[in-house]
């Protein structure tokens with residue numbers, strides 16, 4: 001989220017004049033997040049090309065309006081009051097994927113699922129550890145998403161647009177566990193991922209194996225945000241939460257999954273406040289039990 005003020009009425013009019021049908025006011029965000037909680041955005045703008053993205057960021061900066069970018073919402077929680085500024089969603093040209101040799105050029109809004117599918121189709125290996133991450137390339141780069149291999153291990157070049165800059169710039173952020181040095185006001189438009197030649201049959205087999213593993217270990221039948229807490233150095237948040245006895249704890253419609261302790265699921269009717277309260281109760285219980293203070297992985301809007 002980039003700091004600024006809430007959206008005023010004159011700014012709503014300005015936004016509508018500039019972006020027409022691409023703008024939706026008071027747009028519910030819960031259906032756009034995997035946890036399915038939270039209130040509306042003052043405005044949500046669908047952006048399909050770099051020129052419009054630059055124009056929108058210029059608008060936000062000149063008007064001092066708070067903004068954020070949402071990918072597939074698989075790592076964010078939206079407050080029940082909603083988001084008082086502008087939420088940017090990328091689509092159109094930002095979902096494109098092109099392959100040259102072993103380099104995949106993927107748009108910032110390309111789903112990781114499509115990255116894995118296309119890699120397999122072209123007989124390229126390397127992206128299999130990302131399969132099942134239900135986000136976009138941009139969200140994955142911001143979070144350095146992955147498993148035993150993270151997207152940062154594959155990224156060779158990132159194209160970004162930043163507020164106040166009138167051109168698309170090329171950068172290569174540094175990556176560490178579930179984070180990157182990508183500037184807070186940078187929007188990932190596209191990235192080059194380096195893959196390797198492989199056997200398409202083997203690649204497909206590995207994708208299937210990893211998906212089956214996830215289906216068996218994660219509560220994918222209910223809305224969730226993936227891992228709620230980061231793993232502390234040398235340990236696993238899920239192990240610590242289970243050992244603190246938190247599995248099955250609930251708060252309103254939110255529950256610590258009995259299947260995977262580092263997942264909170266929305267059993268129906270959960271609010272963001274329920275999820276946040278449960279997060280704090282689990283954090284406190286783990287601290288009491290093990291002395292370790294868990295850090296939240298999920299971003300709160």
Ligand SMILES: Cc1cc2nc3c(=O)[nH]c(=O)nc-3n(C[C@H](O)[C@H](O)[C@H](O)COP(=O)(O)OP(=O)(O)OC[C@H]3O[C@@H](n4cnc5c(N)ncnc54)[C@H](O)[C@@H]3O)c2cc1C
Nearest residue numbers: 071072073074075135136138139140142145146188225226
């Ligand atoms: C069932 C499940 C399983 C998961 N498994 C994994 C896993 O194995 N490994 C893992 O690391 N994560 C996992 N996650 C978490 C999540 O899928 C990843 O963090 C994912 O990369 C987030 O991508 P997104 O597009 O959904 O981003 P969002 O959740 O929409 O946003 C996340 C952050 O990225 C920023 N962002 C989004 N798009 C852009 C962009 N184009 N440019 C700049 N910033 C952007 C947002 O502002 C926000 O700060 C899982 C989540 C779920 C629900």
